[in-house]
Amino acid sequence: MPSLRDVAERAQVAISTVSAALNGTRPVAAGTKRRIEQAAAELGYRPNLLARGLQSKRTRILALLYPAPRSGFGLTEMQFATGAAEAARELGHHLLLSPEHADPIEELRHLTGLGLVDGVLLMEVGLDDERAAFLTAAGVPFSMIGRTRDPGSIDYADIDFAATARDAVAHVAALGHRELAFFNLSSGAYADGYGPAVRAGEEFAAAARAAGIGYVDGHRPGSAEEGREAFERLMEAHPDVTALAVMDDHAAVGVIAAVAARGWRIPDDLTLLLVLSSARVAEMFHPRLTTLEPPGTELGRLGARMLIDRLCGDGPPQQRLVPCRLVAGDSSAPPRTTGREGRRRA
Amino acid sequence: MPSLRDVAERAQVAISTVSAALNGTRPVAAGTKRRIEQAAAELGYRPNLLARGLQSKRTRILALLYPAPRSGFGLTEMQFATGAAEAARELGHHLLLSPEHADPIEELRHLTGLGLVDGVLLMEVGLDDERAAFLTAAGVPFSMIGRTRDPGSIDYADIDFAATARDAVAHVAALGHRELAFFNLSSGAYADGYGPAVRAGEEFAAAARAAGIGYVDGHRPGSAEEGREAFERLMEAHPDVTALAVMDDHAAVGVIAAVAARGWRIPDDLTLLLVLSSARVAEMFHPRLTTLEPPGTELGRLGARMLIDRLCGDGPPQQRLVPCRLVAGDSSAPPRTTGREGRRRA
DNA sequence: GTGAAAGCGCTAACAG
DNA sequence: CTGTTAGCGCTTTCAC
Numbered sequence: 042m043p044s045l046r047d048v049a050e051r052a053q054v055a056i057s058t059v060s061a062a063l064n065g066t067r068p069v070a071a072g073t074k075r076r077i078e079q080a081a082a083e084l085g086y087r088p089n090l091l092a093r094g095l096q097s098k099r100t101r102i103l104a105l106l107y108p109a110p111r112s113g114f115g116l117t118e119m120q121f122a123t124g125a126a127e128a129a130r131e132l133g134h135h136l137l138l139s140p141e142h143a144d145p146i147e148e149l150r151h152l153t154g155l156g157l158v159d160g161v162l163l164m165e166v167g168l169d170d171e172r173a174a175f176l177t178a179a180g181v182p183f184s185m186i187g188r189t190r191d192p193g194s195i196d197y198a199d200i201d202f203a204a205t206a207r208d209a210v211a212h213v214a215a216l217g218h219r220e221l222a223f224f225n226l227s228s229g230a231y232a233d234g235y236g237p238a239v240r241a242g243e244e245f246a247a248a249a250r251a252a253g254i255g256y257v258d259g260h261r262p263g264s265a266e267e268g269r270e271a272f273e274r275l276m277e278a279h280p281d282v283t284a285l286a287v288m289d290d291h292a293a294v295g296v297i298a299a300v301a302a303r304g305w306r307i308p309d310d311l312t313l314l315l316v317l318s319s320a321r322v323a324e325m326f327h328p329r330l331t332t333l334e335p336p337g338t339e340l341g342r343l344g345a346r347m348l349i350d351r352l353c354g355d356g357p358p359q360q361r362l363v364p365c366r367l368v369a370g371d372s373s374a375p376p377r378t379t380g381r382e383g384r385r386r387a
Numbered sequence: 388m389p390s391l392r393d394v395a396e397r398a399q400v401a402i403s404t405v406s407a408a409l410n411g412t413r414p415v416a417a418g419t420k421r422r423i424e425q426a427a428a429e430l431g432y433r434p435n436l437l438a439r440g441l442q443s444k445r446t447r448i449l450a451l452l453y454p455a456p457r458s459g460f461g462l463t464e465m466q467f468a469t470g471a472a473e474a475a476r477e478l479g480h481h482l483l484l485s486p487e488h489a490d491p492i493e494e495l496r497h498l499t500g501l502g503l504v505d506g507v508l509l510m511e512v513g514l515d516d517e518r519a520a521f522l523t524a525a526g527v528p529f530s531m532i533g534r535t536r537d538p539g540s541i542d543y544a545d546i547d548f549a550a551t552a553r554d555a556v557a558h559v560a561a562l563g564h565r566e567l568a569f570f571n572l573s574s575g576a577y578a579d580g581y582g583p584a585v586r587a588g589e590e591f592a593a594a595a596r597a598a599g600i601g602y603v604d605g606h607r608p609g610s611a612e613e614g615r616e617a618f619e620r621l622m623e624a625h626p627d628v629t630a631l632a633v634m635d636d637h638a639a640v641g642v643i644a645a646v647a648a649r650g651w652r653i654p655d656d657l658t659l660l661l662v663l664s665s666a667r668v669a670e671m672f673h674p675r676l677t678t679l680e681p682p683g684t685e686l687g688r689l690g691a692r693m694l695i696d697r698l699c700g701d702g703p704p705q706q707r708l709v710p711c712r713l714v715a716g717d718s719s720a721p722p723r724t725t726g727r728e729g730r731r732r733a
Numbered sequence: 734g735t736g737a738a739a740g741c742g743c744t745a746a747c748a749g
Numbered sequence: 750c751t752g753t754t755a756g757c758g759c760t761t762t763c764a765c
Contacts, residue, residue: 042502060761136484138469290671326640442742
């Protein structure tokens with residue numbers, strides 16, 4: 042690998058001049074600059090990032106803290122990573138994929154102490170996330186995909202649950218539904234403080250209220266079996282519900298089975314929405330479910346970009362909310378008009 | 388951040404002694420060593436990886452080349468990344484997630500020229516992969532998840548398609564099936580030289596032959612619609628087929644629809660196997676499909692580990708094949724005994 | 734405009 | 750066993 046010195050020798054100038062010419066750090070005569078650039082090109086010179094980083098205290102490397110995959114982990118989480126990696130790349134940075142284990146704080150202390158990364162990207166952020174508190178205290182630049190309860194001036198990109206809920210409610214309301222039920226994420230799979238579960242729950246309730254349509258929640262099925270049970274209990278207690286929004290993929294499988302078991306069909310007898318699941322998963326269902334697809338790639342990109350912005354200069358905190366995209370499938374239709382016999386057609 | 392010098396001052400020894408004590412590079416008196424370790428601990432000293440890398444020419448950073456996600460991309464690819472990142476971490480290394488774009492070779496040249504990474508991990512390896520050729524020529528250490536047509540002495544971890552096919556065939560044969568069909572990956576979604584498609588195709592044929600059961604292939608549906616059509620054509624041409632192995636998730640959706648359309652049920656009238664799809668996807672189906680689940684995490688781990696082995700010392704090339712895990716679902720059963728009316732029960 | 738020189742934090746000879 | 754010294758490749762004063 043050729044170094045600055047090799048370029049300097051070939052161009053017959055001093056090392057510092059080469060550095061200046063290549064980085065534009067200070068004015069260099071046009072002719073000299075051309076000579077240097079040519080020499081660099083001929084030698085295939087690439088700046089050594091380690092040397093540069095050692096000197097400048099900036100490595101242009103970001104770390105994405107990647108929690109150990111748990112149930113419910115899927116495409117969206119992977120999109121965070123790929124989106125962040127792409128955005129980083131476009132902005133001349135690199136992305137380290139840093140798996141988290143038993144003691145996130147200790148690992149964070151270690152990682153940031155290495156001098157290897159300029160900043161950290163947090164995902165799967167809890168409402169009271171200790172990592173965020175630690176990084177703030179340690180003065181390490183970071184941004185979040187998701188957000189804590191009170192993000193203060195921390196940069197973050199999160200799902201706009203209010204808009205998502207509004208869109209979902211508007212979608213079913215437009216079809217004529219007057220009674221909507223909501224199955225939240227299981228309290229088992231996620232700690233109770235898990236942001237998406239809390240926020241989605243609140244916002245769906247608010248959106249339904251604002252739209253003046255009936256609303257039932259309280260169920261939190263986390264598996265197909267629980268989904269089946271939840272749906273049966275729902276129909277017992279609230280037979281007038283005609284539309285259902287489900288957060289958990291597996292629960293949706295159970296709901297579909299339960300619907301079939303009572304001789305009903307989707308969408309004729311029940312409008313089913315899958316919330317926070319990717320369209321790719323929705324396509325696995327038959328009929329294809331209407332989905333509120335989380336903007337995973339976009340959030341990853343935003344998270345990386347705002348972190349890089351922060352590293353470069355400091356502006357005001359960037360806090361972005363992006364709604365899920367409603368992808369209409371074949372699981373939404375006007376409400377059934379009778380009880381058990383299915384919807385009458387005109 | 389405290390440096391070696393700070394530790395040296397506090398312990399009243401020379402910098403090089405601290406380095407030696409902390410790295411075990413050369414013998415250090417027990418007492419001195421203890422003093423040094425204590426000083427380091429008190430200061431919270433962390434070695435600066437940049438400085439170390441600059442000097443030692445080893446950064447302990449690996450790059451995983453991550454192709455732009457395309458259709459058919461899923462959990463398995465993510466598992467490569469998380470598995471590799473975890474294994475790297477356990478072995479004291481870091482993993483850079485490096486997205487690939489238009490010109491993989493140029494990007495590879497760039498990445499390796501930066502001096503940032505010690506080695507490269509390739510995934511989605513083609514039978515004639517130009518990246519492998521480039522890295523070999525450039526003398527950059529690398530390993531592959533997947534493999535080229537002729538891997539020579541390159542380290543790789545790949546799926547054991549022969550064992551996978553054998554297991555799948557044995558599974559259906561044990562249930563009593565005598566006629567198996569195989570739907571390969573679409574030639575559209577993947578270039579014709581895509582290893583898994585080619586190898587799985589060959590090995591399923593071989594396994595069926597070896598087991599002495601009838602075998603039909605040639606279909607390559609890449610979507611639900613194509614899956615539906617393929618199944619109908621299959622049943623027309625080969626009405627005696629009772630078991631079907633499908634490589635593409637979406638095609639499986641179509642097959643299931645087609646099965647239902649002709650009034651059949653799974654598994655009573657057709658045993659359906661999903662090959663190379665994660666159990667998580669299989670659970671989305673109803674009934675839950677029997678799956679041959681690719682060892683994504685394992686392959687990622689192996690890939691990282693063999694690369695690190697290669698970087699440390701050089702032994703013989705490591706070439707590992709890992710079979711898919713057969714996860715029995717509710718889509719396999721003994722063959723139907725009659726044509727259209729479904730299986731008679733005893 | 735350009736060059737010489739110091740030094741980022743570390744490792745690895747080489748003396749002692 | 751321990752200290753001194755010389756860089757790794759780069760950025761950055763500071764003279765000229």
